[in-house]
Amino acid sequence: MSAVRRAAVLGxxxxxxxxxxxxRAAYEELGLSGWTYDRFDIDEAALPGFVAELGPDWAGLSLTMPLKRAVIPLLDEISDTAASVEAVNTVVFGDDGRVRGDNTDIPGMLAALHERGVEHVERASVLGAGATASSALAALARICTGEVTAYVRSAARAEEMRGWGERLGVTVRTASWEDAAEGLDAPLVIATTPAGSTDALAAAVPERPGTLFDVLYEPWPTTLATAWATHGGGVVGGLDLLVHQAVLQVEQMTGSAPAPLAAMRKAGEAALAAR
Incomplete structure (x- = not known):
């Protein structure tokens, strides 16, 4: 398959x-020799003009911050998953001329957890309250049967997380970030905070921890992830999430499924090791 098609990540x-x-690792494994994938530094102001100038050779876009919400008005339709968190990370240009948006972060989170044997949990803790935290709540809506406790730094963030919980059908209790160590005894802990934010919690890892999903992939392992693994807990990392959401993007943009998960993970691991 050598048809020239383009895709890229914007942010x-x-x-x-x-x-x-x-x-690119996926394209090579799938034999898509005419496909290219680039990166463009695009902010919210430049996004409409960039999208408007794309030609018929474009198959899709991956979007990162700060574009996941800004792109929505430029689309013909968005998936229910993307609508649930008002965030699009995947744009596909259809053969019918329609531009569709989706969110592969949420099913990517679920796939990463399922890969490590986490299918259902009775309760969970979420560390942080940013955009990734809302995606975490959307994922938990599908696997958590009980309460989710969100540890946040401000009353405004607490209100926001409770609002997302109501919208997504998750029972969310909020607590102060200063009490985050108490949340580490949950069967599943999802850390969505920037690098270094959870380092101080490493000393509070319980003797028999459940599963930690730390969405960071660089630096890796985080201090918390290292302590977690030392105590015998299961650890899911940011590269797991990145690869699984990218698998879904490749399948949507190229129409080739399944995408080569193993080859994509191997390429990601090699790239991180080289940094």
Whole structure:
């Protein structure tokens, strides 16, 4: 298959993105010799003009911050999954001329957890309250049968997380970030905070921890993830999430399924090791 098709990841900043590595590895494994995947530093102001100038050779876009919400008005339709969190990370240009948006972060989270044997949990803790935290709640809506406790730094963030919980059908209790150590005894802990934010919690890892899903992939392993693994707990990392959401993007953009998960993960691991 050698038809020339283009795809790219957009965001700002974007130089750190591993998406080109993952998607190009998929194209090579699938024999899509005419496909290219690039990165463009695009902010919210530049996004409409960029999208308007794309030609018929474009198959799709991956979007990172700060574009996941800004792109929605530019689309013909979005999936229910994307609508549930008002965030699109995948744009596909259809043969019918329609531009469709989806969110592969949420099913990517679920796939990463399922891969490590986490199918259902009775309760969970979420560390942080940003955009990734809302995606975490959407994923938990499908696997958590009980309460989710969100540990946040402000009353405004607490209100926001409770609002997402109501919208997504999740019972969310909020607590102060200062009490986050108490949440580490949950069967599933999802850390959605920036690098270094959870380092101080490493000393509070319980003797028999459940599963930690730390969405960071660089630096890796995080201090918390290292302590978690030392105590025998299961650890799911940011590269797991990145690869699984990219698999779904490749399948949607190319129409080739299944995408080569193993080859994409191997390429991502090699790229991180080389940094």
């Amino acid at each position: 700002s900043p974007i130089a750190h993105s591993l998406s080109p590595v993952l998607h």
